[in-house]
Amino acid sequence: MRTALVIGTGLIGTSAALALAQRGVTVHLDDHDPEQARTAAALGAGTDEAPEGPVDVAIVAAPPAHVARVLADAMRRGVARGYLDVASVKGGPRRELESLGLDLSAYLGTHPMSGREKSGPLAATGDLFEGRPWVLTPTRDTDTEVLNLALELVSHCRAVPVVMDADAHDRAVALVSHMPHLVSSLVAARLEHAEEAAVRLCGQGIRDVTRIAASDPRMWIDILSANPGPVADLLSDVAADLDETVQALRALQSSDDAKRGEGTAGVEAVLRRGNAGQVRVPGKHGSAPRVYETVVVLIDDQPGQLARIFADADRAGVNIEDVRIEHATGQQAGLVQLMVEPRAAAALKEALRQRGWALRG
Ligand SMILES: NC(=O)c1ccc[n+]([C@@H]2O[C@H](COP(=O)([O-])OP(=O)(O)OC[C@H]3O[C@@H](n4cnc5c(N)ncnc54)[C@H](O)[C@@H]3O)[C@@H](O)[C@H]2O)c1
Numbered sequence: 001m002r003t004a005l006v007i008g009t010g011l012i013g014t015s016a017a018l019a020l021a022q023r024g025v026t027v028h029l030d031d032h033d034p035e036q037a038r039t040a041a042a043l044g045a046g047t048d049e050a051p052e053g054p055v056d057v058a059i060v061a062a063p064p065a066h067v068a069r070v071l072a073d074a075m076r077r078g079v080a081r082g083y084l085d086v087a088s089v090k091g092g093p094r095r096e097l098e099s100l101g102l103d104l105s106a107y108l109g110t111h112p113m114s115g116r117e118k119s120g121p122l123a124a125t126g127d128l129f130e131g132r133p134w135v136l137t138p139t140r141d142t143d144t145e146v147l148n149l150a151l152e153l154v155s156h157c158r159a160v161p162v163v164m165d166a167d168a169h170d171r172a173v174a175l176v177s178h179m180p181h182l183v184s185s186l187v188a189a190r191l192e193h194a195e196e197a198a199v200r201l202c203g204q205g206i207r208d209v210t211r212i213a214a215s216d217p218r219m220w221i222d223i224l225s226a227n228p229g230p231v232a233d234l235l236s237d238v239a240a241d242l243d244e245t246v247q248a249l250r251a252l253q254s255s256d257d258a259k260r261g262e263g264t265a266g267v268e269a270v271l272r273r274g275n276a277g278q279v280r281v282p283g284k285h286g287s288a289p290r291v292y293e294t295v296v297v298l299i300d301d302q303p304g305q306l307a308r309i310f311a312d313a314d315r316a317g318v319n320i321e322d323v324r325i326e327h328a329t330g331q332q333a334g335l336v337q338l339m340v341e342p343r344a345a346a347a348l349k350e351a352l353r354q355r356g357w358a359l360r361g
């Protein structure tokens with residue numbers, strides 16, 4: 001692939017454009033809000049000038065409700081050899097395109113399983129998709145050339161291609177993305193009118209559970225409107241589990257020993273089922289989760305601290321596998337958790353201590 005046109009230069013479009021531009025592809029940027037395309041261009045994602053002739057691939061990264069219309073318009077204008085979209089739902093846009101009577105052999109629906117709770121080009125990064133699954137939904141009618149273009153895009157973004165049927169994809173993401181999003185919103189909603197004294201105590205647990213609740217509701221209305229049935233079925237199962245958990249907790253309040261025993265068993269069952277589900281969440285690069293040792297470092301809230309820690313770890317020859325930052329409430333300090341291979345932990349601790357870092361835990 002030599003040339004690409006990204007239509008919709010928000011978080012996802014600009015992130016893909018940055019990755020393509022970094023691999024030498026000439027990227028043209030287009031958005032119904034020209035300011036967004038200008039911003040993406042200023043970030044180094046490509047040019048906001050229109051291509052002179054057809055490009056190799058057009059990537060539509062507009063909100064799901066607009067995807068079919070934008071694709072249809074681009075296909076009628078013949079702007080590319082192949083047409084892709086990256087919408088979070090796949091069945092609806094495909095059916096909408098079919099109903100418009102277009103030849104879909106040059107179209108392939110895709111979905112990168114990576115994103116952020118922030119929108120717009122300024123939230124974009126060229127490494128957003130690295131190591132993440134990127135779903136491709138070819139049909140029997142899809143041109144091989146277009147499938148190859150999609151595989152090239154995924155490879156340039158250093159993601160992992162996963163081929164699926166569009167409706168199977170929508171059922172799967174109902175479980176791993178859409179239902180969890182609503183649960184996150186429901187948990188975060190309990191904080192809206194909560195007392196300040198309680199909210200001030202928020203630690204990492206609730207931050208983990210509520211991060212995605214900060215996402216743009218307009219985007220999520222589009223997503224959920226295109227997949228309501230599977231999400232409603234799953235949420236109704238969660239509601240049944242919630243009812244059982246409430247009953248178990250009520251039993252724990254009883255003065256009767258036998259009832260309390262039932263309550264403990266009920267609560268334990270839900271926690272153990274949670275453990276069993278959690279271990280199935282794939283780790284980095286989509287592989288089985290690895291067990292890392294955590295080295296905790298106290299940092300001041302000053303620029304450059306993280307870069308210094310990474311440089312010191314690099315000097316000690318230790319690879320940081322993952323990182324988390326916990327900001328201490330009301331203080332100019334934070335805790336950085338560095339996840340490393342267990343055999344590298346002792347060397348890292350020693351090197352960081354020698355370079356004056358305060359370690360915790
Ligand atoms: N945010 C995520 O985590 C995530 C992850 C994977 C896939 N997606 C999918 O990627 C797509 C884009 O999401 P995003 O998070 O980048 O949103 P975003 O709001 O950051 O960007 C969307 C962009 O599309 C533009 N746009 C809207 N209507 C348009 C139209 N008719 N023609 C051209 N441009 C138009 C907007 O001006 C905006 O710049 C969506 O389909 C979404 O489902 C999102």
Ligand SMILES: O=C(O)C(=O)C[C@]1(C(=O)O)C=C[C@@H](O)C=C1
Pocket residue numbers: 087088112113114115116117176177178212
């Ligand atoms: O904000 C994030 O971390 C996300 O990855 C968002 C997330 C997801 O649920 O996994 C949300 C919707 C997209 O379709 C893909 C990714």
